[in-house]
Amino acid sequence: MLPIYEAISYDNRITKGGRTRPIIVTIKNEEGKLKQFVVKLYNKREVRENLTVARDVLTVALADEFDLLSPFPAYISFTNAFLQTLPSELQAEIKEKEAYLNFGCEYIEGVINFGKNIAKSTLEGLTGVDTVFAFDNLVRNFDRRYNEKTNLLLDNHDIYLIDHEFCLEIDLNHIEDVETMNWNYYYQNHVFYPFLSSHSKQTIANYFYDFEELLKRLNVNKLNSYVNQLEDLDFPVPDVEILKRYLEYTKKNSYKFVTLLKGILQ
Numbered sequence: 001m002l003p004i005y006e007a008i009s010y011d012n013r014i015t016k017g018g019r020t021r022p023i024i025v026t027i028k029n030e031e032g033k034l035k036q037f038v039v040k041l042y043n044k045r046e047v048r049e050n051l052t053v054a055r056d057v058l059t060v061a062l063a064d065e066f067d068l069l070s071p072f073p074a075y076i077s078f079t080n081a082f083l084q085t086l087p088s089e090l091q092a093e094i095k096e097k098e099a100y101l102n103f104g105c106e107y108i109e110g111v112i113n114f115g116k117n118i119a120k121s122t123l124e125g126l127t128g129v130d131t132v133f134a135f136d137n138l139v140r141n142f143d144r145r146y147n148e149k150t151n152l153l154l155d156n157h158d159i160y161l162i163d164h165e166f167c168l169e170i171d172l173n174h175i176e177d178v179e180t181m182n183w184n185y186y187y188q189n190h191v192f193y194p195f196l197s198s199h200s201k202q203t204i205a206n207y208f209y210d211f212e213e214l215l216k217r218l219n220v221n222k223l224n225s226y227v228n229q230l231e232d233l234d235f236p237v238p239d240v241e242i243l244k245r246y247l248e249y250t251k252k253n254s255y256k257f258v259t260l261l262k263g264i265l266q
Contacts, residue, residue, distance in 0.1 A: 001229045002057065004075040004101075005029065007082045010090070011036060023090070024107055025076065039076045039104035042165075043097040047235065052165040054230050054237040056103045059139055059164035061226045062247075066135050066214045068128065069160045071105035071153075075233065078102070101233060111160060114152035114191070123195045127157050133192045134211040134261055137185055138250060139167040140174070146191040168238055175249045181260050197265045204265050208258045215254040220247045 005027035012024045020040045029035055046052045060073045078100050083091050094100070123129060132152075136144055143166035144151050153160040177184050187193055196207065223240065230237050250257045 001225050006077045036107035037104040039102045041099045053103045053235045056164050059167040073105045076102050076104040111153040111155045114150045130207040131211045141167045145189045150191045212254050212258045218251045
């Protein structure tokens with residue numbers, strides 16, 4: 001489950017690099033500390049038809065199972081008192097979108113956006129590049145593209161994953177894709193594909209060790225509490241039974257899934 005915080009002040013708006021033009025607000029956490037959070041302003045149709053909030057929440061929950069870093073997530077509530085403090089244009093936008101309870105993540109100082117032309121030497125020094133690629137294949141993330149936005153933040157050698165509203169579009173056909181080793185996913189567009197595939201077969205053969213070990217230990221039922229909270233908050237969710245069947249299958253067949261990933265890089 002995620003905490004629910006009330007926004008107490010509006011700080012800024014992110015106008016570049018984000019389709020939803022997120023805003024930065026200040027909240028007070030359980031310890032009484034003030035923290036800044038980045039909040040996405042999805043409209044009601046995106047939430048109900050595209051399941052954007054649910055996809056964000058469930059993907060972050062899964063990323064944690066693979067020891068991948070994401071800024072601390074929470075639901076951010078906009079009260080009437082808070083709305084009255086906003087610029088009139090932003091206030092009108094939130095009311096039009098009915099965006100009164102939103103997905104947000106903690107704003108991290110000092111990180112940089114992962115750009116399009118990162119040097120290979122920099123990539124070599126990053127932690128878990130192969131695990132990020134494998135995870136994005138697993139959750140079918142279509143929004144970490146090398147020639148556009150990458151939705152990654154860098155902090156020295158660490159990679160932070162953000163923006164997951166285009167993940168988890170999964171059906172039973174994707175179990176068959178793993179069974180037949182016929183991977184129907186646009187992996188060539190992934191930000192790390194050119195780098196990973198540029199290495200020798202011997203190097204590629206050593207990829208995904210950590211990912212495979214973590215996949216074997218994946219606790220699929222961890223999703224239950226997040227799903228229950230989403231439903232309690234009236235956020236629609238994907239077909240959870242199909243999602244769990246897919247994850248259980250890849251967990252049971254972790255060697256086959258990793259072999260598939262190595263194959264698409266060669």
